[in-house]
Each structure stands twice: as C-alpha cells, then as structure tokens.
Amino acid sequence: MKKNTKIKAFFFYTIAIAIVSVWLIPFFITLLTSWKPMDEIMSTKEWLSFPKNFTWENYVESWTTGNMQTYFYNTFVITVPSVLGALFLSSLSGFALSYYKFKMGKIFLMIFISGMLIPFQMLLIPVFRLSKTLGIYNSYFGVIFFHIAFQIGFCTFFIRNFMITIPKSLFESARIDGAKDIVIYLKLALPLSLPALAALGILEFTWIWNDYLWSLVLLQSDRLKTISLGLVSFQGQYVSSWNLIASASLITAIVPLLVFLIFQRYFIEGLTVGAVKG
C-alpha cells in the first residue's frame, strides 16, 4: 500500500510538472523577454534563454512612457463598480427566477440567455448611439452601465443556477416564520450564494478589466482610457521593442492575476454548485 502511494505521487508530480511547465512556456517567454535589453534579444534571438544582462529597466520605462498610472486608475474606476453592479442586479433577477415559480419565468430566463448568444460586436453601433443619446458617451458611466447591462445575462443565468440548489425547506421555514420575500432575499438567498457570487465576481473582474472593444468605442478622451487601450497603443508605438511590450503586457495583467491568486480559494468552491448545476 505504502509503495503504491509513492509510485502514485511520483507519477503525479512528473505529469503535473510536465503539463504545467508546457502550459507556462508562453508566460516564461514574456517574462524572460521583459528582463532583457533589446540588443540582447536581437543578437541571440532565443526566446527561452535566461537574460545575460538582467534588467528591470523595461518595467520602469513602460510604466512611465506608457502612462500606465492613468490607465490603471481608469480601469479600476470602471471595473469595480461594473462588477458590483452586475452582481447586485443579477442577484435580484437570479433570485426572482429561482425563488418564484411562475409561467413567465422560463421566458425571462430564455431572454437573459439569448443575450449571451449574439456576437456582441454587433451591439457596438446601437450602443454607441444610445450612449450618445443618453449623454453618457465618453464618460466612465457610459462604459460602466454597458458592462453591467451586458453581463446581466450571464450572471443571472449563473446565480439562478446556484440559487435553485438551495434547499427549498430553508425558504419554507423562513416563510412560515412570517418573513417577507425581500427579507428572504437579503437574509437567506444572498448570504447563501456568497461563494457563487465570489466566483462569479472573479470571472467578471478579469473579463471587464481586460475589455478592449467597448472602451474603444465608448470612450474618446485620452484621460479616460483603460489599460487594454493603453496597451494596444503602446504595442503600436513600440512595435520593435519587444522587451518593452513584454513588460507592459505583464504590468497590465498584474491586477487580474493578483485578484485570481488572492481569491482563488473561493473561486472553485463557488463554481462548484453555481456553474455546474446545469
């Protein structure tokens, strides 16, 4: 028995290390490139070699010349309210579609889901016009509103699937105690769905943080632009300085990376029931 587990562990570590290191090659490439001066890259042309002249200089340069500070600020100001807003609104609709049993429910669910199916690029022009009409074009609000609205479809679907697994008896006993529906939502459904909300929040955070097209179309002023826009224009400017592009790319990825690492405990836990209970 003992020997068996040892062999198992050996196999596990060999295969796991092999898979993970292959999977991380693209990361290594970027990391190694970001540590090299440009002439070293040009002379060796080896992407996967350790830097001979190790330097952090590229990070400093891309941070300052890339105007990253403004982009980070803007992206934060857009992402955080968008995630919170989408989670809040979808928890309302998710609750309505799981707690109540009514004929229209399925139709509503269908409508929320069908929004996920459209190629979203198609909404660019109608949404652009709408935000012009509402006077929120070229403002944080315009982008935030859109992100919230657009994510409601997926979030409602996700949260509803989670809430439907909450044992009915819990709600039942609360109702017998005379709790109003709003109290049941606030005191029961919402706290019980916290793991799902956390997992969903992480996913939404990375999606909205990484958004490119919507900020491109809904924002005009340089001082409002988000990090993905910043990165694309940075790539365009320093097309031949791969080390700068690599360091800038890693800088833009750092926040979702941290969010993932810090909250990963909740992530899989929350997905357990939410996403998977189809």
Next chain:
Amino acid sequence: MDISRKNWWKPFIFLAFPFAVYLIWVIIPIIQTFTFSFNEWNGMDETMKFIGFDNYSRLFGDSTFWVSLKNNMFWLIMFVIIPVPSGLLIAMLFDTKLPGGKVFKTLFYLSMTLSFVVIAQIWSWIFEPKHGTLTSIMKSAGFNSLSEFQNFMLNFILFVIIPISLGLIIAYLFLRKKSILNNMNNTLSGRFLRNKWLVRILYITVFLIIFQILRNYWKPEIIPTRLTRKGFPWLSDPDIVTFSLIGAALWRQIPYVMVLYLAGLKGIPPQLIEASIVDGASWRQRFWYIIIPQLKPSTVVALTISVIDSLRAFDIVYAMTRGGPFNSSSVLANFMYIETFNNYRMGYGSSIAVIQFLITFGFIFLYLSNVLKKEG
C-alpha cells in the same frame, strides 16, 4: 415558490430593474440588429433603405461567408474534442490531496487572467516563422519545414497510432468472447490467451506489421504548399492559420474547462467513491460508472460554454490575423466586424450577426429545452 394569482407581481419587483437595464442596453440593440439586416445602411446616413432579404441572399453567395462558417465549425469541433476531454483528465489529475496540488492548479489556469491583447501578442511571438518558439522547437526536433512535420505526423498517425488502436480494439473484442477462451481451458495457448496484456501486445504487433507492409505500397503525403515547403508559416499559410489560432485560443480555453470540472469533482460526494472502493471496483469502472455520470452537469456546462465560445470566436482572430491571409482564417464574428466597420456595410454585417445568432441558438436550444424540461 408557487405564486397565487393575487401575488403575480411579486417576482417582477425583483425582475423589473435588472430586466429594464438588460432590455435597454442589450435586447433592444439586438432587435435593432435584426431590423438593420433587412436594410442597406452604412451606419452613418440618417435613413436606411429597405431591401428585404437581399442582404441574406447576397450573404449566401459570398465565399467569405462560407469560409467563415467552415472555420467556425472547425473551431466548434476543436473546442469540443480537445478542451472537454483534456480538461477532464487534467482536472482529475490535479484533484489530489498531495501537497502542491493547489499550486499546480493555480499555475495552470493563470492564462485565464490574461486579456486577448496580451495573449495575441505572446502567441505572435511563438508563431514568429523564423525565430519563434514553436519554430525553434520544431528545428531542434529535426524538422526543417512545416511540411516535413506534417508528413511525419501523418505517418505517425497512420502507421503507429491507428494500428495500435486497432490492435487494442480487436483485443478488447476478443477478450470479451469468453466462450472461446473457456473452450481452450487447459491448453497452454488457453492460459496464454487469458493474460490480457499478452493478447493486447500480440494484436498490436500483428497490426503494426501489417501496416508496415502496407507502407511499402502506399505512401501517403500531404502535398507541401509553397510556404510549408520552405519554412514554418504558422500564421501565413491559409491551410495552417486556423489551426494556429485555435491553438492559441485553447491555451485559454482548456484551463477554463478544467476549472469547471474541478468544481464538478468537488461536488461528488466522497462516500460514493469510498463505497465503490469497498465494493472492489477497478479504477476504470469507477471512472465510467461513477465519475463520468456524476460529472454530467459539468460536462453539459463545459460543452455549452465551448459551443458558445467557439461560435462567437473573435478576439484572437481579430488581434492576430484580422481573418487573413485573405479571409482564410476568418470567422463569422470577424467577418461581420470587418464588413460593418471597415467596409461600411452595417446592414450586411447585421445579417451575418443574425445568422450567427440563429446557429448558436440552434445549438444551445437543444440543451436549454432539455434542462428546463427536467426542472419542470
């Protein structure tokens, strides 16, 4: 909760606000898209011209549409046959109590956090034809051009993978026929044939030999194109480019599916597994009769997400090739984007979006109606 007639409005208190937001920002624009598709419109003029189904009939005569559709189907197939099984296997591997398991999981799904802008950049370095990582790997493995590698793979599949699989299948069929074995109960060959591994190796060897003989008469070859003959045109050969793009997309997709399966595995009651061990079930029986059925909900979600993601594929294509060379890597969403925003045809672009919507909806509808029926 069942609602009495008097209380019919209760769900709508909760629904009203989110639905209103969704209606204004998503549903109405979608409906607008449908109306645009019956018009000739450049997206700028005040008025548009109603042309009925002309956009659609033109679409069906447009070769780019068919190329895009074909590519989308490629994406679909690859997104179903690769991430779903490999995501499952990797999830099962990483779902361990051994120390460090968590670290592996986390490292593996780091790619999910990257934006497509970054992913496209990294992969364009990997696919760089002369000095890119993939090319270096190929060169150090002894291949001088992509066509050499293609033909190596073709031969490997035809003359190694296929005979081995055939051998295994026939061995399996043979071993199931217990009656034959029972008749040869005590003979030497009978004892020999009951050793499963020996039977398998025997069949595999036989098929390998047969195929090696076949090889003398049949020399299959992928005819090299101008580009694959000389180098590694990962993104510039029309026949290769879609596979390269899918490869880059899978780097993000497989971890996504793996995470879904990890969540599913967590949801399997441990008693079930323990009970099966007590009952003496082999790991294979456990896999087929307990884990797979228990993971069915995860599989359904993974499949749904893969189908939606593959049919909506856009960002990687947009960032890496824009559908090129000359539309050979185009997918419907990218085709629509180019027609709408580069070619000044909002109406035509809308008709592409509508078709894409209908296709996706068709795929998802089966799943949805099934799920909703089950829930009653």
Next chain:
Amino acid sequence: MKKRFFVMLMVSFFFTISIFGSKLVINSYNGDPEPKRVMNLLVENFKDLHPDIEVELNIFAMEDYKTLLRTWLPSQDAPDVVQWFSGERMRYFAQKDLLLPIDDILGDSFDDYFPAAFKTACTYDSKLYFVPESWYWWGVYYKKSMFEKLGLSTPKTWEEFINICGKIQAAGITPITIGTKYLWTTGAWFDYLNMRVNGLEWYTEFLDGGIAYNDAKVKKAMSYWQELVDNEYFNDDHSSLSWQEALTRMINDEAAMYLMGQFIKDSTPEEMRDDLEFFSFPVIDSSIPVYQETPIDGWMVPKNARNREDAKLWMEFVAGNVYQGIVSKELGRLAANKNVPVPNEDAEKGLEMIMESKGVMGFYDRDTDPEMANRGMNGFVQFMMYPENLDNILNELEKERQRIYQ
C-alpha cells in the same frame, strides 16, 4: 469602500459633463511616438496663441482611428476637428453632408497658402472642406550600409531592380519586406506598377471606376508583380504583419527594401534614420513618363462640431507657417504651405523626385471608392499568396466594381 467609489464616480461624471463647455476637441491619428510628440508640440503652440481656449487632444492608433471616425462624424457631439486624408477619403464624408465647408476662412486665400494643384484634393462639389497640413513622397527605402556591404547600387530600371533582388536573395536576405495585415500597403505596389506600365491618365480613369479590373492592361501591370512573387522576393509571412512589424525586418537586417512613404522614418530608431535612403520606383516602360505618389494629410471640421468657432481658429492655425513649419522640421515632411522651406536634404531629394515627375496621384485607397479600395486590396493580398489565381481574383474584383459603380 463602496461609498468612496460612488463619490469618485459622481465626481468624474460631473467633471465629464462640465467639460462639454467651450472646449476644442482635437482628434488625431498620430499614434506613433514621433508624430505623437510633434502633435503635442503643435497643440502647445496653439495654446500659446490662444491662451483662452481649452484644448482636449485625443490621439488614437491609426487603424482604430479609421474605424472610429465613422462613428464620430454622424453623432450629435462630434469632435471639433479631425485629422484625415485628402481626396476620395475626405469626399466620402463630404458627400454624406457630415463635414463643414470652410470656404469662409480659406476660400479666397487658398492659393496664397498652398500650391493650386492641391485644391482639387481638398474640395468636393466646389466647396472647400480640407486644410492640408503636409505631404510626402513614396519611394523604395533601403539601408545604405547594407547596399554598400553587398556592393549594390540603386536601380533605375526594372531589370536592374530584379537583378538586385536576385543578388540580395542570394546573400540570404529577403529582398523586399511588406506587411499586409491591414491590407493598404499593397495599394502602393498596385499604384506604382500601373503608373509605370499604363501611365497616369489611364490609371486615373481606372481609379474613377471607368475601366474593368480584368482589363488586359491591369493584367500586364500585375505580371511584373507576379515576377516578384514567383521569385519569392517578398517575405512570405506578410499577411500576419503590420507595416511597422515588416519594418523591423529591415531594421534587423533580415530584409533589404521597402516600398513605403516618408513616414517610414517616424518608426525607424533614431540612430538608424540617416542610414535609411530611398530611390524612385524603377522605370518599367521607358516610353511612359515617370509619375509619383504624393498623399496629402490634413484636417477637417465635422458638421456636428460643437465648437465651430474655435475649430476654425485651429484650421487657420494649421494652414499657417508655425504649424506647417513644425511638422516639416520635426517629421521631415514637405509642408503644404508654400512659404515654409524644405526642412532637410532628404526632403529636398524627395521634392526633387516629385518635381521631376510628369504627374502625381494620392494613393490607391484615397483616390478610388473606399469600398472598392477595400475589396481591391484584399484581392491583392490574395494574389500575393496565390498568384496563379490572378484571373479569378480580377474577375471577382470586376464584379465588385460593377456593383459599386453601377
């Protein structure tokens, strides 16, 4: 935490609202580092002249800009001034009534500022919509040091050109680099081959939609292109490269020549700029005079601009010596304004090349219908991949021409 974000949001919201006052919004496509620096410099100079005007300068990457301009122009609060290309690219919007005529500021004095030849490229329906800021030439760029190392001299004729390509290829270097991911770089090859083989008069008629794409003369011009493709003189991964990425091949000595506009220098590292030289596109048929490509860049005022008054001040500023002097000095372009001197030796050489030519055009996608241009350039990329499909490609393009110019 939540509350703080909310407050931040409200503040930013009102801040955004408040800026809709009298403020000049300038949208520019000068996204590359050098032009971006110059653009900021120009705005600083404008502010010095008009300290009371608040200016918002927004700079976009070129390919994004091309898409976005079309969403800005019809919207109710369009930017006040936008940078763009002259010719058909401008007329497309003028025709849709999306631009403001600026005859009241420059109508009578146009000839005092600019060469008379520029006027057609700036007008539509005899109204002036466009103020040129600069113009430049196209040429075959190469690295002097590399040509010296290989012992090559610049070619004058097609035979010499082919000869050189062969020698470069033999040295293990890609003779010609090009990046066709955004298609337009192919336009230059199509233009030059047609001008050299069929002459400008014929080609102008062609670009106006008057001649078939599968005309024998087009095929003849394409046959020279085919020669280059068949000999594999182009880098074969062009379809996945932007023009700047293709330029890195030349910077890294992996490729030798590049048919490109003068703006190639903006994206060349500073220490290499002086090493970069150009020669005029080789002569193919000596009976056809030499023609050149000289695109004009400039500014327009959207019809829906909120701040038309200040927009006009900007347009006057663009036309004047200060603006044109800075662009020409800092970027090495030719100023559109007649009174601004030629900035450097390189530009003198460029100007000389243009003056020696018998006539000039803008650029394929500026001189023909934008939709046709897009189809056409797509076809050219296809041709570069599959030269054997040429007839097919031209027949398809001809169908498109008939549809677009019906």
